[in-house]
Amino acid sequence: MxxxxxxxxxxxxxxxxxxxxxxxxxxxxxxxxxxxxxxxxxxxxxxxxxxxxxxxxxxxxxxxxxxxxxxxxxxxxxxxxxxxxxxxxxxxxxxxxxxxxxxxxxxxxxxxxxxxxxxxxxxxxxxSPNDVDKARSCLNQFYREWSADGVVERAKCFDPVLAALEDEFLARSHQGGGPAADRSQIKVLVPGVGLGRLVFDVCRAGFSVEGNEISYHMLMASALVLNETSKAAQFRIAPFALNGSNLVARDDQFRTFFVPDVHPATELAKEGVSRVPASERLSMSTGDFCVVYGRSDYAGVFDAVATVFFIDTAPNLIRYIEAVRNCLRPGGMWINLGPLLWHPPPRRENDADEDEEERKRRVERDAGIGDPGSVELTNEEVVALVQHFGFDMEKQEHGTIETGYISNSRSMLQNSYWPSFWVARRK
Incomplete structure (x- = not known):
């Protein structure tokens, strides 16, 4: 590399x-x-x-x-x-x-x-005010990823991914009628890893996994929980304390939750389903997913890419698809679960004043999700685009999973996603 x-x-x-x-x-x-x-x-x-x-x-x-x-x-x-x-x-x-x-x-x-x-x-x-908002949101996300109560949301979003990886392992184990391979031989990439829970769960299931994240908020927080915590329930948080709306009772606002629900280092040190120690199967990378995994030295490295609540962070989804295709080996699988809450990039105030050379330099500098331009696609269009770039859809589901996202289950207001779930195979 x-x-x-x-x-x-x-x-x-x-x-x-x-x-x-x-x-x-x-x-x-x-x-x-x-x-x-x-x-x-x-x-x-x-x-x-x-x-x-x-x-x-x-x-x-x-x-x-x-x-x-x-x-x-x-x-x-x-x-x-x-x-x-x-x-x-x-x-x-x-x-x-x-x-x-x-x-x-x-x-x-x-x-x-x-x-x-x-x-x-x-x-x-x-x-900056934006970073202050992100820090508050990051703390609240600990409820979803690292509290015992957050398992309700995690199970809806992570279990289908883990089940697809397990099915892949079993299918490979039975190919040729030989003995089962070790799970560590399946290398998984998880872009947009957030606070690291999915990476932890994939590693705990015995697979080799690399997480990627661009947000410094998430990188710092995941570094704490994965590497620096000394025990389970080390911290107690109140994710809903600052929200005074849609409350039935005041106690609903002031509920507290211990995090993390497990001590990652202790769990990963246990003898598990893989012969390879967890320390040799888990890694993290920093940077723009498109830039990092679109490089030639990552070509064909991974057996699976798992994107959960991730692909709608792309202004231009084609860049994500190209990066996934590049880093997957032929026959590798792309597991995706999430909604399509597109976030168009902010308008660039000085675009009209740029000459052609300045525009070219900016485009080169912004390579990745910072590229100019954006597009909002439907689920059907996303599937068609993935197929266009050389993937076969092996499984598609919509309307079968309902989940909140850092939801207060006792609130009068309940926002739910009905995310798309699909598994695609690179030709």
Whole structure:
């Protein structure tokens, strides 16, 4: 493979990494500001007789705000743990240790949170509003991927993928009537891996798996849960604490959940269904899926590609299809499950002022999901496009799976997806 790209050598990427780190570091402060301080301000803007009434039982809204503050602090413990893990992963290796020592007071010499925070301040880190939103969403996603209650959503989305991989293994095991091969011989790629649960589950099932992710929020959070946690139930989160709408009872807002539901390192160290240790079967890559896996050195590397709630992140789906086709061996399978919630890229304000050479340079620089242009396709059109690029559809289902996405099962508002599920074989 090509030498791994170091994002901190790119000034724009380093600025982004600093913004993401600051979004986790500042979660506690901003959540208190937007979550309770402003609610209190609005509450006391009511006529005095009204807020006095609502301060008393059975309403006790002032107590509600205090409980929200307590739960924000719970969430912040996870956010700050992600900040520390992300700092160690992406920023610490690039820093001069003597410079760090010169700016850290001796009383903080053994306090990682203070040390890393001082460094971030010196480097001028400032989280963008978009990164702040992503950090909050990332914390909530722990409920879906790493809580015991999240198994309801995980089972709907991950079990069909694991079943398809199991069917593939059994089919290969019986080819030629020989002994069953080891599951590790089936190499699986999971793009858009998020917090890493599907990669973990595929590895635990005995297969070799590589996860790919472009989001620094997700990369930092998955690094924490997969590599840095010391036990199951290490953190407690309240994913619905800041949402005051569509509630039947206040307790529904304040439910808490322990994460992770299992300790990944302990689980993967157990003797499993593969003769190959899990440490040799699981890896992660950073970067744009199209750029990384469209390269010639990845041609025909994988036996299966599993995309879950992923393909609709593509402005131009053809780029994804080309990358999948490139990295799959002939006869390899593409397992897909997800909706089609397309996200067109933002309008480029300066497009009209670009000359042809500037446009060419931008297109080359943005290769991957940053390419200009986008298209929104129906499920039928997606299937036709996949077939056009040399895949045979072996299985197609629609309307058979219903799932939420980080859903509060006790909310008055229930959003459901009916995702498409298909298995395609590369010719």
């Amino acid at each position: 090509e030498e791994e790209y170091d994002p901190t050598t790119d000034p724009q990427e380093k600025t982004l990494i600093l913004s993401v780190l600051d979004s986790f570091r500042s979660y506690r402060r901003l959540a208190h500001l937007h979550g309770t301080h402003r609610r209190r301000q609005a509450f006391y803007s009511l006529p005095q007789a009204h807020w006095t009434l609502l301060s008393q039982p059975p309403f006790t809204l002032l107590s509600t705000f205090s409980q929200m503050d307590t739960l924000i602090d719970l969430n912040a413990e996870l956010a700050e743990a992600i900040f520390i893990a992300g700092f160690k992963l992406f920023l610490a290796p690039t820093l001069d240790s003597e410079w760090v020592a010169s700016i850290v007071p001796e009383k903080y010499a053994h306090d990682e949170m203070h040390i890393f925070s001082l460094v971030l301040d010196r480097l001028g880190a400032e989280a």
